[in-house]
Amino acid sequence: MSDGMALKIYRGRGSPFAWRVMACAEEKGVLYQAETLDASKKEHKAPEYLAINPRGQLPSLVDGDIVVCESLAALLYLDEAYPEHPLLPSERKERALVFQRSVEISNLQDKALPVLHLKRSNGDPAGVQKAIEALKGELKLWEEHTKHGFAVGSKFTLADTAVGPFVLSLRRYGASLKDYPNLAKYDETIRARPAFQKTVPPQWLESPDLDWLSDV
Ligand SMILES: N[C@@H](CCC(=O)N[C@@H](CS)C(=O)NCC(=O)O)C(=O)O
Incomplete structure (x- = not known):
């Protein structure tokens, strides 16, 4: 889990849940760093990751000191926190x-x-x-x-x-x-x-x- 860009998206290697969040960031043109964890090596159950997501599930989004677990919550967070290119209709x-x-x-x-x-x-x-x-x-x-x-x-x-x-x-x-x-x-x-x-x-x-x- 490296440092660098403020927004990080933790994903699994085959996860449609994480795909949602990364595709959303891409659609909105939000820069992020993908952190890919290998579930077959139990990397999502390592103490460093459990500190981010106590369920040990992927994805998680980390934006500075804000942590958002649950993919749907992460989508809503991205659209609100990065209002350029909104993906929620105004009506x-x-x-x-x-x-x-x-x-x-x-x-x-x-x-x-x-x-x-x-x-x-x-x-x-x-x-x-x-x-x-x-x-x-x-x-x-x-x-x-x-x-x-x-x-x-x-x-x-x-x-x-x-x-x-x-x-x-x-x-x-x-x-x-x-x-x-x-x-x-x-x-x-x-x-x-x-x-x-x-x-x-x-x-x-x-x-x-x-x-x-x-x-x-
Ligand atoms: N409700 C969660 C579901 C995430 C989920 O089930 N992720 C799977 C990977 S596809 C996972 O981390 N499974 C490992 C586990 O539950 O221990 C979300 O929407 O983010």
Whole structure:
């Protein structure tokens, strides 16, 4: 954990949660220093890091003497502390939806994780199928949410920094998205943004994509 630039973002090597925060800083043009911790070496459970984030989770944002744990809190902090290039819309109704979508995306992970766990452990086929159906139901909701191009409407907002990494994770885990054209287009739009390209989790670049979500 080196010194240097005031703003530091601690990330894991494969973490979509940390990707949110780094992509947000990049989108806003905020300079930061990335500190990459290797979870396989338990670097996120080392005393120096636990002093920053007592849960030993990644990411954490450290801005001088301000520490922000929790990725969504870090996104809101960045947009408020660095008001140039705001990512929250000024209109209240739209802002409300940005807050909603940013939180709502946790449902996608909640529905995807059981499929991944069951596939990884060769779970019973009926259980796998039930988990896949639940994930498909969730994807249908996001297919509707992204119909105007972004997570909220037709412009990039803070919600896309929260949602994007989790939608991009679907293809990483083998989902074709062929039955979800809006979501597939959304994936391509977000994937093409320099802020996201520049901050892809290093593990994704080093290892091949997986096929656990190939049935969705
Ligand atoms: N709610 C947290 C979740 C962060 C999280 O689960 N990070 C994972 C890495 S993807 C982690 O640090 N896991 C290690 C652990 O929980 O011990 C956030 O949004 O920042």
